Amino acid sequence: xxxxxYYGRSMGAAVALxxxxxxxxARLILECPFTSLSDIAKxxxxxxxxxxxxxxxxxxxxxxxxxxxxxxxxLFIHGDSDxxxxxxxxxxxxxxxxxxxxxxxxxxxxxxxxxxxxGEFYRKAWQDFTRVNISNDAK
Numbered sequence: 001x002x003x004x005x006y007y008g009r010s011m012g013a014a015v016a017l018x019x020x021x022x023x024x025x026a027r028l029i030l031e032c033p034f035t036s037l038s039d040i041a042k043x044x045x046x047x048x049x050x051x052x053x054x055x056x057x058x059x060x061x062x063x064x065x066x067x068x069x070x071x072x073x074x075l076f077i078h079g080d081s082d083x084x085x086x087x088x089x090x091x092x093x094x095x096x097x098x099x100x101x102x103x104x105x106x107x108x109x110x111x112x113x114x115x116x117x118x119g120e121f122y123r124k125a126w127q128d129f130t131r132v133n134i135s136n137d138a139k
Contacts, residue, residue, distance in 0.1 A: 001025050005130050010034070010085060011113065014061040017070065018028060024072050027130055030113055031077040035064040035089045067093045075129045079109025079117065080083040102129065 003101035005027040008016025020028045034040045037060050054071075074097050078090035087105055094103045105124045109117035 005029060007031070008033070010043040011061075014063055017063055017066055018061075021066060021069055022074060026072065028070065028072050028074045029126070029129065030074060030090070030093070031114060032079065032082055032085045033063055033076065033090055033093055034061075034085045035061055035092055036062045039064075039089065040085065044084070052117055063093060064096065065112045067096045068098065071096060072101075073129070075099070075125065076112055077106065077118075077122070078103070079111065079114045082111045084111040090138065110112065 002025070004025045006020050006025045007029040007046045008014065009031040010033070013030040015028060017033070019025075036115075046123045050071040057104060076090045076094045078085075078087040078096075080087050090103065090105075092108045094101060102125075104122075106122060115122050
């Protein structure tokens, strides 16, 4: 795992973050991550959330509580036109993450098309983040 890059998008970002805390990789890339499932419920279904609360799921995927425990370099990627997970959630997680960290907001990208809309900008961010000499990070 110390030579791997973990990547997760949306719900997969929650899984990748949890895995990175249990078995740290060299790098972690989180694309359109959310702060918690209850925050997503409030955002996407405010009336339902106000009526019933968020008692329906055992695992809340509280990324907001886990991110500060991360001890590996992390790259956040988010589209500024994401209607599923607002970019502010990535920005909140970014603000709580330890260094080294980087955030990339892709203009015009939605929830599932950052790689297409971002094009070369997206690919270069991946390359730059993953090509850094991993052995130098520990120094």
